[in-house]
Amino acid sequence: MSLMGxxxxxxxxxxxxxxxxxxxxxxxxxxxxxxxxxxxxVKIQPHLGYIHRSIEKMSENLSYRNFxxxxxxxxxxxxxxxxxxxxxxxxxxxxxxxxxxxKVIRIIMAELTRLxxxxxxWGCTGLDLGAVTPFFYAFRDREAINGIMEETCxxxxxxxxxxxGGVMYDLHPNFQKxxxxxxxxxxxxxxxxDNLLTGNVIFEMxxxxxxxxxxxxxxxxxxxxxTARASGVSCDIRKLFPYxxxxxxQFDEILATGGDCYDRYMxxxxxxRQSVNIIEQLIDTIPEGDFQEKTKAVIKLPKGxxxxxxxxxxxxxxxxxxxxxxxxxxRVKYRSPGFSNLSALSQMAQGVKIGDLVAIMxxxxxxxxxxxx
Amino acid sequence: MNKEELKIAITEIxxxxxxxxxxxxxxxFVPATSLLPxxxxxxSNNNFEMDYLFCLTCIDxxxxxxxxxxxxxxxxxHEFVVKAKLENRENPEIESLSGIWKTAxxxxxxxxxxxxxxxxxxxxxxxxxxxxNWKGFPLRKDxxxxxxxxx
Amino acid sequence: MKTIFLISLSSLARHIxxxxxxxxxxxxxxxxxEMTIVGISLIVFLVVLCFFLGYAERKVAxxxxxxxxxxxxxxxxxxxxxxxxxxxxxxEGLTPTAADKFLFHLAPLIMVITAMLALAPIAFAKDxxxxxxxxxxxxxxxxxxxxxxxxxxxxxxSYNKYSLLGAMRSGAQIVSYELSVGLSLIxxxxxxxxxRMSDIVMSQSDGWWLFKGHIPILISFVIFIIASxxxxxxxxxxxxxxxxxxxxxxxxxxxxxxxAMFLLSEYINLFIVSAIAATLFLGGWMPLHFGHWEGFNHVxxxxxxxxxxxxxxxxxxxxxxxxxxxxxxxxxxQLLNLxxxxxxxxxxxxxxxxxxxxxxxxxF
Numbered sequence: 001m002s003l004m005g006x007x008x009x010x011x012x013x014x015x016x017x018x019x020x021x022x023x024x025x026x027x028x029x030x031x032x033x034x035x036x037x038x039x040x041x042v043k044i045q046p047h048l049g050y051i052h053r054s055i056e057k058m059s060e061n062l063s064y065r066n067f068x069x070x071x072x073x074x075x076x077x078x079x080x081x082x083x084x085x086x087x088x089x090x091x092x093x094x095x096x097x098x099x100x101x102x103k104v105i106r107i108i109m110a111e112l113t114r115l116x117x118x119x120x121x122w123g124c125t126g127l128d129l130g131a132v133t134p135f136f137y138a139f140r141d142r143e144a145i146n147g148i149m150e151e152t153c154x155x156x157x158x159x160x161x162x163x164x165g166g167v168m169y170d171l172h173p174n175f176q177k178x179x180x181x182x183x184x185x186x187x188x189x190x191x192x193x194d195n196l197l198t199g200n201v202i203f204e205m206x207x208x209x210x211x212x213x214x215x216x217x218x219x220x221x222x223x224x225x226x227t228a229r230a231s232g233v234s235c236d237i238r239k240l241f242p243y244x245x246x247x248x249x250q251f252d253e254i255l256a257t258g259g260d261c262y263d264r265y266m267x268x269x270x271x272x273r274q275s276v277n278i279i280e281q282l283i284d285t286i287p288e289g290d291f292q293e294k295t296k297a298v299i300k301l302p303k304g305x306x307x308x309x310x311x312x313x314x315x316x317x318x319x320x321x322x323x324x325x326x327x328x329x330x331r332v333k334y335r336s337p338g339f340s341n342l343s344a345l346s347q348m349a350q351g352v353k354i355g356d357l358v359a360i361m362x363x364x365x366x367x368x369x370x371x372x373x
Numbered sequence: 374m375n376k377e378e379l380k381i382a383i384t385e386i387x388x389x390x391x392x393x394x395x396x397x398x399x400x401x402f403v404p405a406t407s408l409l410p411x412x413x414x415x416x417s418n419n420n421f422e423m424d425y426l427f428c429l430t431c432i433d434x435x436x437x438x439x440x441x442x443x444x445x446x447x448x449x450x451h452e453f454v455v456k457a458k459l460e461n462r463e464n465p466e467i468e469s470l471s472g473i474w475k476t477a478x479x480x481x482x483x484x485x486x487x488x489x490x491x492x493x494x495x496x497x498x499x500x501x502x503x504x505x506n507w508k509g510f511p512l513r514k515d516x517x518x519x520x521x522x523x524x
Numbered sequence: 525m526k527t528i529f530l531i532s533l534s535s536l537a538r539h540i541x542x543x544x545x546x547x548x549x550x551x552x553x554x555x556x557x558e559m560t561i562v563g564i565s566l567i568v569f570l571v572v573l574c575f576f577l578g579y580a581e582r583k584v585a586x587x588x589x590x591x592x593x594x595x596x597x598x599x600x601x602x603x604x605x606x607x608x609x610x611x612x613x614x615x616e617g618l619t620p621t622a623a624d625k626f627l628f629h630l631a632p633l634i635m636v637i638t639a640m641l642a643l644a645p646i647a648f649a650k651d652x653x654x655x656x657x658x659x660x661x662x663x664x665x666x667x668x669x670x671x672x673x674x675x676x677x678x679x680x681x682s683y684n685k686y687s688l689l690g691a692m693r694s695g696a697q698i699v700s701y702e703l704s705v706g707l708s709l710i711x712x713x714x715x716x717x718x719x720r721m722s723d724i725v726m727s728q729s730d731g732w733w734l735f736k737g738h739i740p741i742l743i744s745f746v747i748f749i750i751a752s753x754x755x756x757x758x759x760x761x762x763x764x765x766x767x768x769x770x771x772x773x774x775x776x777x778x779x780x781x782x783x784a785m786f787l788l789s790e791y792i793n794l795f796i797v798s799a800i801a802a803t804l805f806l807g808g809w810m811p812l813h814f815g816h817w818e819g820f821n822h823v824x825x826x827x828x829x830x831x832x833x834x835x836x837x838x839x840x841x842x843x844x845x846x847x848x849x850x851x852x853x854x855x856x857x858q859l860l861n862l863x864x865x866x867x868x869x870x871x872x873x874x875x876x877x878x879x880x881x882x883x884x885x886x887x888f
Binding site: 048049052054056057092216217219220221222233234240304305306307309316318320322330331333335339340342343344347372 | 395396397398424425426427428430432433441443447450474475476478479480483487500501502503504511512
């Protein structure tokens with residue numbers, strides 16, 4: 001076939017389309033080269049690096065206090081949790097623990113972040129599947145959470161609230177009241193979410209049986225978070241390797257077996273309810289006391305290697321610090337959940353239609369700065 | 374298995390292995406040449422079943438490279454770190470593990486891109502983040518760039 | 525009674541006709557002048573209509589999406605759409621270098637012209653029609669299916685892979701759904717015995733087809749609404765422009781006024797399918813009558829017929845807008861499955877039942 005006298009097909013009769021780096025459903029600057037046979041995807045090749053800022057290299061020149069804040073710019077929807085991961089790694093190196101108050105604050109903040117992230121994901125999933133309305137419902141509730149964040153730490157997206165030993169400031173006096181109000185409205189609105197999208201016939205047609213990822217593949221590709229849990233892989237770091245006192249909180253790890261888009265969707269929907277549940281358990285029992293453990297002005301980690309993993313909204317974030325005893329890390333490696341989850345995309349999208357590719361990308365919840373770092 | 378049992382079992386597979394227990398994980402130093410058979414056996418051996426490679430990276434120790442593989446077993450819930458030393462700084466080479474763990478595909482491309490480690494038998498070894506005609510490997514300690522400034 | 529007669533649209537048309545005959549005298553001259561007036565007033569009507577529909581769509585969308593919608597330009601934001609039109613007028617109309625210039629410029633015109641052509645046989649009010657063509661329904665069905673040529677042309681000439689994919693989708697989609705639209709229209713034609721729009725409206729003087737209680741007609745109506753939503757490429761069938769998959773589909777490369785033409789044609793098409801549905805199933809300009817409620821029927825008669833027609837049309841437009849802002853989009857194979865595996869067989873069986881009803885005289 002030729003278009004304006006130029007051959008648009010490859011030698012094997014396929015139609016190559018570049019999806020991204022500017023495309024509405026890649027949610028950032030992801031570039032996918034897609035080879036199509038009609039509408040069916042034959043081959044797919046992700047091209048990354050459009051927003052690679054070399055955070056790992058930068059961290060080698062930043063102090064142990066400062067390098068934490070670069071991670072807010074990685075998975076910007078889980079900024080708190082990224083910061084927490086770094087703070088925990090430094091604490092592990094120093095051999096200290098955050099104060100009891102800081103630990104509880106960290107959990108509440110992490111769960112609020114997770115809620116906000118999942119809400120944004122839910123809205124964008126609707127948008128990607130062609131339903132515009134969910135987006136606005138999701139953003140209304142996310143806005144309320146961002147309001148709490150702004151009140152507490154002065155920022156709405158890149159919070160930079162976690163420091164080694166605790167949190168940067170104490171909570172705002174209104175924090176508990178606001179959080180309780182927001183939780184009450186979110187619990188009510190989650191039912192709205194289900195009415196709007198979950199039971200819709202078209203939505204189920206678009207997601208059920210689409211982009212199936214088997215349990216073996218999920219483990220082999222290193223998928224984590226709801227993406228892997230939908231395939232039946234138990235990988236919730238909060239349960240497997242509890243940190244910050246998650247061992248004292250009652251919640252369920254959400255597992256499904258299908259591994260398709262619908263199961264990934266349902267896992268995240270259920271996780272939102274679990275997050276609300278966690279926050280409600282803790283919000284009335286925030287211990288009094290210091291919000292920060294005393295640390296030295298210049299932090300130096302002893303020689304050695306420290307690895308800490310946390311559960312972000314997208315999956316397992318690992319922070320691997322190699323220290324040579326200096327005031328800044330010798331090497332930092334972020335094992336980001338999106339990077340591994342993305343690698344499974346080409347497997348999941350084998351032989352599906354373009355519309356399904358969008359559904360798959362939406363349900364593995366890609367955040368491109370998290371992938372590129 | 375706990376660390377002691379792991380040490381005994383690993384030594385049975387490959388006797389010339391050394392251990393380092395200072396950190397959080399059990400560190401297993403494997404000669405780079407015997408990495409692939411060793412990884413194959415700990416992946417398929419029923420006592421290990423290390424099916425989850427959760428972190429793959431490299432450290433530039435100025436005189437040599439150290440490949441670091443964090444491994445976990447979903448079934449047995451044990452984990453350890455495999456390290457392989459690459460002495461050749463000019464042309465570092467190591468076998469690719471992408472045939473064992475699919476996640477190694479992307480992670481090895483990242484290490485290739487940023488450290489210049491050549492993974493043998495990798496299905497698609499291209500730069501992943503940097504531009505295709507980028508010169509040098511940014512995460513190496515001796516990496517210099519005309520745009521870099523001294524702090 | 526005299527005043528109501530005077531303000532009706534048909535009497536206005538008749539007065540203009542008499543006045544022109546006195547003024548010009550020559551019947552051909554009168555005809556040409558009248559056609560010019562009709563053309564100009566049609567274009568003005570369509571522009572006003574599209575302003576209104578654009579505003580209505582934003583407000584309906586805002587209402588469904590818990591936001592306010594346009595509220596800055598003009599009272600309650602009612603002039604927002606005019607501001608947008610001015611913006612589109614002054615925007616640079618970009619043309620891709622590799623595009624087929626002639627087809628690229630022609631495509632939006634074809635879209636708008638075919639959309640406008642289909643307005644000819646629509647009865648806007650009692651005795652107020654541009655052209656009461658004897659094959660009215662057939663004419664609308666055939667003219668509106670020409671829109672696919674404009675879409676294919678736009679997609680092909682843009683030299684863009686997304687546009688091409690969108691155009692190919694639309695080809696498959698419009699051609700498929702044309703069948704169901706046609707068959708559901710035919711069921712009314714069979715019962716009425718005429719393709720003429722005015723006959724179809726008059727046949728509903730004792731009750732609208734939808735409310736006469738014929739189950740096959742109810743089925744036809746539902747199929748018509750679904751299939752015509754697909755035919756005019758509106759969500760949940762907006763695969764040709766599916767912005768999350770194909771960025772903008774067939775009009776990815778269009779900007780400025782040429783892009784506005786596509787919007788214009790989309791709204792005209794929306795109006796046409798709603799008008800056809802109102803005419804065929806909801807009695808066109810016929811007022812709502814209930815059997816023997818003389819007083820009620822008399823009050824209903826006082827409402828001008830044009831209000832009845834537009835009211836019914838806008839109710840259907842609202843329903844189609846409602847679809848758009850609540851449903852996710854179908855996938856391309858599901859879209860075709862829906863047509864070929866469900867709607868088409870159902871319409872075919874349905875049309876057999878209707879034919880049987882017509883032959884046996886089981887309708888009223």
